[in-house]
Amino acid sequence: MEVKKRSTPILPWMRSPVDVNQFEACALNLVPCLDPRLEVALDKMGFSSLFPVQVAVWQETIGPGAFERDLCINSPTGSGKTLAYALPIVQKLSTRSVKCLRALVVLPTRDLALQVKEVFAAIAPAVGLSVGLAVGQSSIADEISELIKRPKLEAGICYDPEDVTCELQSSVDILVATPGRLMDHINSTKGFTLEHLCYLVVDETDRLLREAYQSWLPTVLQLTQSNEESLFPLANSFLSSTFGSLKTIRRCGVERGFKGKSHPRLVKMVLSATLTQDPSKLAQLNLHHPLLMTTGKRRYQLPEKLESYKLICESNLRPLYLVALLQELGEEKCIVFTSSTESTHRLCMLLNLFGDLGIKIKEYSGLQRQSRRSKTLKSFREGKVQVLVSSDAMTRGMDVQGVRNVINYDIPAYIKTYIHRAGRTARAGQAGRCFTLLHKYEVKRFKKMLQKADNESVPHYSVPSSSIESLRAAYNSALGKLKETVESEASRKRKFGSKFLKLSRTKPTDRRKG
Numbered sequence: 259m260e261v262k263k264r265s266t267p268i269l270p271w272m273r274s275p276v277d278v279n280q281f282e283a284c285a286l287n288l289v290p291c292l293d294p295r296l297e298v299a300l301d302k303m304g305f306s307s308l309f310p311v312q313v314a315v316w317q318e319t320i321g322p323g324a325f326e327r328d329l330c331i332n333s334p335t336g337s338g339k340t341l342a343y344a345l346p347i348v349q350k351l352s353t354r355s356v357k358c359l360r361a362l363v364v365l366p367t368r369d370l371a372l373q374v375k376e377v378f379a380a381i382a383p384a385v386g387l388s389v390g391l392a393v394g395q396s397s398i399a400d401e402i403s404e405l406i407k408r409p410k411l412e413a414g415i416c417y418d419p420e421d422v423t424c425e426l427q428s429s430v431d432i433l434v435a436t437p438g439r440l441m442d443h444i445n446s447t448k449g450f451t452l453e454h455l456c457y458l459v460v461d462e463t464d465r466l467l468r469e470a471y472q473s474w475l476p477t478v479l480q481l482t483q484s485n486e487e488s489l490f491p492l493a494n495s496f497l498s499s500t501f502g503s504l505k506t507i508r509r510c511g512v513e514r515g516f517k518g519k520s521h522p523r524l525v526k527m528v529l530s531a532t533l534t535q536d537p538s539k540l541a542q543l544n545l546h547h548p549l550l551m552t553t554g555k556r557r558y559q560l561p562e563k564l565e566s567y568k569l570i571c572e573s574n575l576r577p578l579y580l581v582a583l584l585q586e587l588g589e590e591k592c593i594v595f596t597s598s599t600e601s602t603h604r605l606c607m608l609l610n611l612f613g614d615l616g617i618k619i620k621e622y623s624g625l626q627r628q629s630r631r632s633k634t635l636k637s638f639r640e641g642k643v644q645v646l647v648s649s650d651a652m653t654r655g656m657d658v659q660g661v662r663n664v665i666n667y668d669i670p671a672y673i674k675t676y677i678h679r680a681g682r683t684a685r686a687g688q689a690g691r692c693f694t695l696l697h698k699y700e701v702k703r704f705k706k707m708l709q710k711a712d713n714e715s716v717p718h719y720s721v722p723s724s725s726i727e728s729l730r731a732a733y734n735s736a737l738g739k740l741k742e743t744v745e746s747e748a749s750r751k752r753k754f755g756s757k758f759l760k761l762s763r764t765k766p767t768d769r770r771k772g
């Protein structure tokens with residue numbers, strides 16, 4: 259007997275969203291109330307107009323009725339969600355007189371946070387605001403010195419650091435952070451406070467809500483609520499004593515509160531191309547009278563100029579089909595997605611053992627060190643690398659100019675994954691293609707999955723059999739070399755592992771230092 263899956267009830271406020279499709283792009287000089295300094299900054303970025311989602315959010319956040327409601331923005335990949343929240347926040351903070359941390363943007367990964375920081379950094383200085391980053395890219399000490407301003411000590415007078423804590427002040431107005439590093443600063447950085455926070459952005463919300471990351475969200479919400487509401491009275495008294503006398507409208511509101519609520523309240527903006535509708539997940543955000551902004555009627559939407567194709571092949575011939583396809587695509591920037599870090603590593607090695615394909619291919623995955631990943635990403639952005647073989651580390655939010663093609667070497671398990679992977683191309687109104695390599699038994703499942711994004715028919719893409727045949731000899735030789743490379747890697751790991759084990763047994767303190 260078929261068991262019917264119970265559908266999750268939709269929250270009432272989600273039933274009447276604002277449709278972003280009703281908005282049109284708007285030339286910068288026609289955007290109401292836009293600060294002329296920000297217009298110049300946007301112009302320098304090469305932007306001549308605001309995209310529809312940016313116009314829709316601007317309308318809700320600037321002018322009468324501004325930010326009366328928290329915003330939940332569900333708009334396709336590449337539609338410009340970053341600027342949609344960055345621009346109103348920067349414009350709203352442009353009139354602030356005292357520097358303190360007033361806007362916090364949280365993202366799930368370091369590379370994404372870096373990307374978003376660049377957007378803020380391109381506009382915020384134009385109105386005298388500074389932006390900080392807390393992602394663990396540098397040592398915690400370096401990060402603290404970027405984020406917290408120390409008082410200038412008079413020559414010859416030596417203060418005890420405990421005595422100067424009341425003078426500590428934030429060096430930044432806006433902070434872009436990953437949850438882990440944010441929690442490090444909350445727990446141990448003197449002078450780091452969220453008590454003046456006016457704006458909280460949770461980007462890639464569904465991903466961030468899926469993982470608890472040391473309870474970062476409840477902690478942030480508690481530290482920004484009025485004293486009456488706080489479950490952390492000790493934390494609040496610690497913060498008040500460290501921050502001393504700095505009075506902002508927000509802080510006074512938090513202190514006084516009104517019926518147990520702070521006023522002005524903390525404004526929240528949550529965004530994703532696949533925003534969750536799960537009431538229990540959304541409840542964690544404690545949204546105030548939320549307004550849903552979405553594009554079209556469908557829950558999942560692919561970019562307008564994205565073309566999706568399926569390529570059917572035998573499982574054991576997939577590498578051959580991939581190489582033939584890459585050869586057809588030539589030097590166009592392309593991302594190849596696999597289902598795991600392990601297969602990313604092996605596939606990238608195999609492709610590089612194929613002989614001279616005339617394209618530079620690199621790996622990008624969670625298995626690698628951050629420094630290595632950042633270097634690869636930079637080369638890919640600069641066009642020195644044309645093909646990136648990636649695990650799902652590259653799936654969400656990453657914005658690389660000129661990516662014309664995405665290839666799903668492994669079929670994604672969920673429509674959400676398909677949407678985010680495919681969304682690395684066809685961004686900002688550009689055209690792009692997404693190819694999915696399938697075994698014939700996977701075709702039905704793939705079709706069903708894409709129907710959820712209103713993509714009924716995905717045409718076949720065929721690679722001439724002559725191309726496949728001509729690659730067979732090179733493939734067999736590459737497979738042989740791959741076996742040798744994998745074996746030598748494994749023996750190196752074993753050697754390193756036993757050395758490390760010996761060291762860790764004899765010198766426990768050294769290991770901790772390392």
Ligand SMILES: Nc1ncnc2c1ncn2[C@@H]1O[C@H](COP(=O)(O)OP(=O)(O)OP(=O)(O)O)[C@@H](O)[C@H]1O
Binds near residue numbers: 334654685
């Ligand atoms: N007004 C604009 N004019 C021209 N280009 C823009 C504009 N706004 C954003 N862009 C560009 O559009 C691209 C996509 O923007 P962004 O990364 O914010 O998309 P997104 O909606 O957040 O996508 P994702 O869901 O994948 O994270 C970026 O390259 C950005 O520079």
